[in-house]
Amino acid sequence: MTEQRVQRHHAGLHVAGFYPSLHLNLADDYRLLGSFDAATAHLPAAGEHAPDLPQDAYGAFLRTALDDVAEAVSRRDIAKRTSAPGPAE
Numbered sequence: 001m002t003e004q005r006v007q008r009h010h011a012g013l014h015v016a017g018f019y020p021s022l023h024l025n026l027a028d029d030y031r032l033l034g035s036f037d038a039a040t041a042h043l044p045a046a047g048e049h050a051p052d053l054p055q056d057a058y059g060a061f062l063r064t065a066l067d068d069v070a071e072a073v074s075r076r077d078i079a080k081r082t083s084a085p086g087p088a089e
Contacts, residue, residue: 019049020062028069032078039073 006013023046030039046066053059068081 014052016049016052017054020046020053020066022046023049024062024066024069027073028065028081028084031069031073032080034078036073036076039069043070043073 001015001018003015006015023042027039027042027046030036030042043066050063050066053062065081065083068083072079072081
């Protein structure tokens, strides 16, 4: 994916805006697998790119999820987050 290709799709999008979600999802997946060191490694990257998130409901959702995942990792919790999207188990 290139910045140019993303801009052709929508002028307001930037590649950097995808990084927080990517690292957040990797951290949460590793956490669910009980691989807390790997999860912890992705949290700073997600946080580093969080300023690139839009100031809208999507950005707020990801910022909240980042806090939730970081807290779950610190507790060594492998349960699905209640705030996680997708079907309930």
